Amino acid sequence: MLRRDAVLTIDSGGTIPVRPHARGRNDVARLILELMGHFPLLRLEPGHINGRPGIVLRSSGRVVGVLNAVRRGGAAQELWIVVNPEKLRHWDAL
Template identity: 40%
Template sequence: MTDVSAGTLAEMLDERQHLLEIALWMFGSESTADRIVQETYRRWYALDDEERAGIVVPRAWLTRVAGGICLELLAAPGPLPVPGSAGAPAPRPRPAMLPAHQQARPDQGMLVRHDRVARRFAAACDLGDAAALRAVLAADAIVVSDGGGKLRAPVRPTYGADAVARFVTSLLAGRPGTEVAVESVNGRTGLVLRQAGRAVAVVGVSVAEAEITAVWIVLNPDKLQHWHRP
C-alpha cells in the first residue's frame, strides 16, 4: 500500500514548524518544544491505519494533540515532566546513513555508472519532471523515507516506477527557495536539499545497470545536522 498522505516536503516542514511554534509559545524552550513535537508525532504513529485514514485534516489533529500535550505538562504538579517516549537522551547527531549495502566500496566503473544515473535523477528532481524520473527508474523501483518520527513522513515504502516517480515529484513539489545539490552520500553520488543552508533532505539511490532500483530519503532532522552549510 502506498502512503502519500503526508504531502510534499515543503508541507511536512511547514507542519513541523507550526507545531514547534505552538510549543515555543507555551514554554519558550526549544528543547521542550522539540520533545513536545516528538511526542505529538509518536501519538500519530501509534494510531493504526484505519484511525489515520479517518483523520480528514491531519494538521488540525496534530495541532490539537500538541496543544493537549502542552496543557498536560502545564497541569502536572512539580517539575516539568518529559512527555512520553521522548524521555531518553537524544543520540548524538550523525550523518544521514542509508542501507548498509550502499556503503560497500565499489570499483571505479561502478562509481562512474552510478554517478551518471544519479545525476540524471537529480536533474529530473530539480525540474520536477515525473516523466524523466520514470525513465531513469527500474520497473520495480522502491522509495523509502525516514522521518524518524519527527515529521509526518510516509510510513510504508512505495513500489513501482510510476508510483515512485509520482511520490518523488509530489514530495519535492512546492519548495521555493530549496537548493538541490549533487553531493557524495555514503561514498556515492546523491542529492542534498537545503533551505537557507539548512539540509531538509538527503537522498541516496541504488543503481543497477542504467536504472535506479531504490530511492532512500532521509528526512529526520536529527540525521541532517551534519549536512547543514553556512
C-alpha cells in the same frame, strides 16, 4: 530515470507527513514529488552520502535532505531519502 520495479524508503523521523515506502516507478515518482512539495525553494546538489554519489536537498540555504540510489541497468532501482532533522544536523556544518 526510475526502473519499473523501483523501491523508495524515506526516513522523516515523523517530522513530515509522508509515507515511508513506495514501490513501482509511478508510486515512487509520486512520493518524491509529494515530499518535494514540503520544501519551498528546493535546490538539488550533487554530493557524497555515506561515501557514495548522491543528491543533497537544500531549502532556504540549509540541508533538508539527502538522497542515495542504487542503479541497475542504467536506472535507479533502490532509493533512500533522509529528511529526518536529527540525522541531518551535521550536514549544515559541512
